[in-house]
Amino acid sequence: xxxQKWIDKGIDFIVxxxxxxxxxxxxxxxxNWIIKILLKGxxxxxxxxxxxxxxxxxxxxxxxWILKVVLIIxxxxxxxxxxxxxxxxxxxxxxxxxxxxxxxxxxxxxxVLIMIFKPFKIGDLIEAQGELGVVKEIEIFTTKLNTPTNKxxxxxxxxxxxxxxxxxxxxxxxxxDLTFGVSYDADIKQTKEVLMNxxxxxxxxxxxxxxxxxxxxxADSSVNFAVRPWSSxxxxxxxxxxTHEQVKIALDAAGIEIPYPHSVEIHKD
Numbered sequence: 635x636x637x638q639k640w641i642d643k644g645i646d647f648i649v650x651x652x653x654x655x656x657x658x659x660x661x662x663x664x665x666n667w668i669i670k671i672l673l674k675g676x677x678x679x680x681x682x683x684x685x686x687x688x689x690x691x692x693x694x695x696x697x698x699w700i701l702k703v704v705l706i707i708x709x710x711x712x713x714x715x716x717x718x719x720x721x722x723x724x725x726x727x728x729x730x731x732x733x734x735x736x737x738x739x740x741x742x743x744x745x746v747l748i749m750i751f752k753p754f755k756i757g758d759l760i761e762a763q764g765e766l767g768v769v770k771e772i773e774i775f776t777t778k779l780n781t782p783t784n785k786x787x788x789x790x791x792x793x794x795x796x797x798x799x800x801x802x803x804x805x806x807x808x809x810x811d812l813t814f815g816v817s818y819d820a821d822i823k824q825t826k827e828v829l830m831n832x833x834x835x836x837x838x839x840x841x842x843x844x845x846x847x848x849x850x851x852x853a854d855s856s857v858n859f860a861v862r863p864w865s866s867x868x869x870x871x872x873x874x875x876x877t878h879e880q881v882k883i884a885l886d887a888a889g890i891e892i893p894y895p896h897s898v899e900i901h902k903d
Contacts, residue, residue: 658712665705673698683750693746741775744791748772758803759867763789782871803867807840810863810873814881815856817891822849825859828888832880833863838873840864856893 676697680690749772754760758769760779765787767779777794779787802808816825826847833845843864850860861881865873885892 655713658709661712662705662709665708669698669701669705672701740792741790744793744795745772745774745776747795748777748791753799754801754803758801760802761800762794763797765789802870806867807843807864808867808870809843810865810870810877812861812863812874812877812881813850813858814861814885815853815858815893816885817893818855818857820857820890822857824888825857825885825890828884828890829859829861829881832877832884833861836863836873836876836880838865838869838876840866 673694677690677694680693748754754769756769756772760767760769765779765781767781767785767787769777770780770786771778774791776788776790779789781787814829829847830845833839833847834841839845840863845863846860847862848860849857851858861877863873863877882892
């Protein structure tokens with residue numbers, strides 16, 4: 635009799651929960667199949683968008699885990715497990731983790747925005763957060779710059795994405811803004827010719843856009859000329875320094891004085 639009782643209970647259990655278990659197994663199999671299709675479509679979309687490889691991997695893993703958690707909750711609900719409290723626990727844990735990692739999540743969001751909208755790319759010369767340098771690496775949480783003095787600067791992506799970014803490489807050309815002063819006794823036309831000759835004779839100075847030389851100011855002790863050569867991004871500093879040196883040599887050769895401060899001493903008896 636006792637054996638028959640347990641057999642009856644077993645049959646009742648199978649009758650009651652058997653269909654639920656079978657349904658849960660089917661949902662798990664079909665759910666995993668759907669997840670694979672969705673991940674395949676997401677991967678194809680990310681590849682078409684030419685996003686950063688690290689961003690693609692992170693987003694695909696994130697989507698995969700979210701879908702798996704949803705699938706597990708659905709399966710548990712199918713077999714009769716109360717999922718309301720389970721979902722509440724997950725939501726509370728997510729909130730706690732979000733508050734604890736608020737700064738990191740901000741940097742992550744900034745990294746995602748940078749990789750999606752691409753205000754700069756690796757190799758670009760940018761100025762941001764008070765730093766000037768070539769972009770060395772773009773990561774999920776930080777961006778690394780290599781400064782002209784060969785220092786590595788690591789900037790959090792949260793601050794970077796929310797601040798002003800000056801990208802010197804986008805247009806492929808940069809204007810070098812220089813100012814030179816000459817004596818009031820100098821001939822303006824001759825000075826402009828000497829300065830322009832310096833620019834046109836330097837192979838690193840671009841001729842399109844054309845360089846320009848114009849009087850910019852009648853200062854206290856000098857006539858100042860705005861000298862504006864154009865260069866490629868890579869040759870910017872070469873043009874900057876070479877133009878200073880060549881202008882000094884050319885003005886000296888032409889007998890054009892570059893004024894400098896004078897002091898007068900007055901002695902009283």
